[in-house]
Amino acid sequence: MYTVIGYGGTRAFRLLWLLEELSLTYRHERVMPFTDAARARTPGGRLPALQLADGTILQDSTAILTWLADHHDALTFPAGSVERARQDAWVHMVLECLATPMMCWTLMIQRFRAETDPVVRAWVADSVDKGAERIAQELEDSGGPWLMGSCFTIADIVLGHCLHWAERYERPVSQPILRDYLARVEARPAYRTADWA
Template sequence: MNMGYTLVGAVKSRAFRVLWTLEELGLDYEHIDAAPQSAEVTRISPAGKVPVLVVDGVPITDSVAIMTFLADRHGALTFPAGTLERARQDSLTNMILDEIDATLWTAAKHSFVLPEDKRLPAIKDSLQWEFARAQTNLVARMAEDGPFLMGETMTIADILLAHCGGWAINAKFPITEPRLRDHIAMMRDRPAFHRAIGG
């Protein structure tokens, strides 16, 4: 069923995690591979950030908000709202955003995003320390009874973590926890991941 989805954002950005979600859900969509602050983006989202998902003419911004919307709308990759499982899923999702995504994004800003005179390359040592500590904390919260963060059920938190894991590898931030290395490798082996890369 075509729900009128148009995703705007470059594959090599946080738009990828939304592409991956769309592919896992088996949805039809149009993808506009546009860079942040480009005319294609600012025309629909004045802040110029990607990704943007346009649904029946309405733009939705911020990758995890988009992933949550899609999962809730299609009843997959998530536990139902109001359940304890959903509370745990949301807790893991927010931890990944706060302690992993944010650390990697700060490193990226001080590598190539900020103007050169605003970068602090020395900050990367402390960021790598934070990243290693966050991995230990996350592994302690992973379910013991399944391959995914929540156990046998894959959720958007798994996609988010695996996307951050690929970002970390590219940034040369070591994945120090074997269980996370296995999770990232398993997720990146999924057919939907490869379709999203090709998309």
């Protein structure tokens, strides 16, 4: 059985959501990053993490999503295929355009327990706005409801989570194509049943 270590309101939600999509049994340890409880489970207390049945701990939400999808041969394309390269390109674009600026903001709060300065807040807002515009333009060419056309993949989990994250940071995307995309994400049963706590 898998154990997800991390609070559902963080990137751990991506793991919880994927496990729900795959209908897999798992436990959820609700642990906040960089706390003593987190440091007891992972080096430096960085989360989320996934503990395997043999006790192995995997870290980094994107690496874990990729491993789970490959391991269960679901929500991904075969390694070495052109489709996999395109899927991975989507993941990297979303991480660059949306996740990176929001993670900078998050780390300032988690590590220093303080609000960041207005310059950082303005940079995050501007970066998210520009990133959403780039993703919206690319999504128009995808040919289907999901990033890979008609196939829902782990790239959609990363983007769906980031769009929700942007809303939580009071930077909701304004592009109609992304608003419609988020509505499709939020209608997925696995998204609705995954634990945000």
